[in-house]
Amino acid sequence: MSAELSRTPLYDLHVELGARMVPFAGWEMPVQYSGIIEEHLAVRHKAGLFDVSHMGEARIRGKDAAAFLDAIMTNEFSSLQPNHARYTIMCYPDGGCVDDLIIYRISKDEFLICLNASNAAKDIAWMNSQVGNWDVKIIDECTHWAQLALQGPFAEKILSCLTHLKLDTLKRFGFLIGDVAGAKDCIVARTGYTGSPGFEIYVPAAQGSAVARAILAKGKPDGLLPIGLGARDSLRLEAGYPLYGHELSEKISPIQAGLSWTVKFTKSQFIGRDSLLRQTEKGVASKVIMYSLNDRRIARPGATVFSGDQAVGEILSGTLSPVLNKPIGTALVGSGSKTDTLTVDIRGTRLPLQITQTPFFK
């Protein structure tokens, strides 16, 4: 079993740092080092370094690259400027999600796509099946890159000691290409999955471990900690970011997930447009909500949500918010249910869901 798991270029570093390694999406990944809550708070108040090398990458190259992406993605890429990135959903014709992605425009005819680890092979196969007569090449670069995320209020101070790139000129979702800690041709983007300020850094795989070590050493005096997947999940939930397989899936469309802003109906055609437009105009059967609980118990994925005695949905994600010090999460509930009277069943106890419209951390 474990022989089949992939290891990132940082595997030896994780073991040295005493990480607890777990299987995740076919990879052997660190779930925690010092503890989920401590790591979470380090990112909120200081800085944290994540190994996200399990994420996949694909390059789209050709004179039709932008038009091709406009045709298969919900967001618009012909209008994206080079050195900028954009979040998007890739949908099936019925509006279900193939994946959610960040796409970087490298140049007029070239883009780099960041793929979820568990979906990378599926995404590349799907995109290849849509190429048809478009003049594009899809290049699998999953093994080419190590990916690091440096997040937290001290992230910029730490990274600026290790690169000549002008980080202070980077706006959110902007990126630069250059040297980081001696590694050439790195992509440094002001993006992240935590809600705190910071960067995602694509490093050629062979230099990934050295760059991570340099960042950890440089950040140590500022309280930088290595961060595992456990805190990655609690950070993204506090910030209200979806995770594929939970808030988005082949069964949960971007309209249901509250991500209408990623769907550009102004484009004349793209895969899923008709279904998503119908959902927007006629309403959806169920939708994703965010909640907190005034309790210590955490509602786990799959727990049933009730309105009165009637089961109206289920929990999609649940964790403890270290910032609020109470349980938070997301649920998929029937659109007709009254949101002020929802409860969740946790091992036989019904607890009221406190519904929120805005993320818990901004």
Place this chain on the structure above:
Amino acid sequence: MSNVPSNLHYTKDHEWVKVEADGTVTVGITDYAQAALGDVTFIDLPKVGKQLEAADVFGTVESVKAASDLYSPVSGEVIAINSSLNDTPDLVNREPYEKAWMIKIKLKSPAELDKLLDSSSYQSLL
């Protein structure tokens, strides 16, 4: 390395049992268990007076990652619970063998203690 005090008894489910001078027993979870669970956020304990059989579920310990059942190492009556764990469940992470005891049990059958593991047998399972 997990701390496994030699004066305690253990179960394969990672509970510890301390035999008190009056013959009652105190029960908690081991250092290994708290480390495996990670940050503990909630502990559900039984009411005083509850009758337990050995291997009954007597409560739940919940961490950021998961909820796990707690199994009674012995049969008997719950004569005390550690209510300080309501407000400070993280005591389980900090002092699993001392302040984070969970329940005290009046034994039905002291012979059951012989079925528990000693520290070296428990250590060999880790």
